Amino acid sequence: MQYADIIFPRGGDNHVAIDLIVQHIRTKLGQHNLCKIYPNLYVIHSTFQICGMHTLIRDAKTTKHDFVFYSDRLIRLVVEHSLGHLPFTEKQVTTPTGVDFCKRVCGVSVI
Structure with missing residues (x-):
């Protein structure tokens, strides 16, 4: 106290x-x-998905597994949003297959 x-x-x-x-x-x-x-x-605007996850992690009856799952999902949203604000420079990348990528970046989250 x-x-x-x-x-x-x-x-x-x-x-x-x-x-x-x-x-x-x-x-x-x-x-x-x-x-x-x-x-x-920077404020991440609330969506039904975010409100639902906040509700679940605040519920005393939520299982430990669900708490960890939805907390991780919320953290991932914050990190993804934060990465969008990092400074960057454009760079051309050639893949082993010979495909050129420039000006577009694709991120994939693998669970």
């Missing part, structure tokens, strides 16, 4: 207090365009 930022009386069962804090945070975040304040901040 000494180092906690927020303490909820009755913990996770206090839905009213949790909802108030969540609404307060959403209000504060909505007051500013954080991308203008922090030019290196």
Whole structure:
């Protein structure tokens, strides 16, 4: 308790207090365009898939296997999005079969 930022009386069962804090945070975040304040901040827009995965990893009844699977998937989305912001230079690549690739890069995620 000494180092906690927020303490909820009755913990996770206090839905009213949790909802108030969540609404307060959403209000504060909505007051500013954080991308203008922090030019290196990139926001991954929420989709039904991302919301569903967040719901699953936050559910206390989710199995360890599902938690790891969906956490890994969310992490992969963040890494893929981040890689898109790295600086690059164009380079022509010749494959062993003699095919030339330039200006287009294809990434494949193998599980």
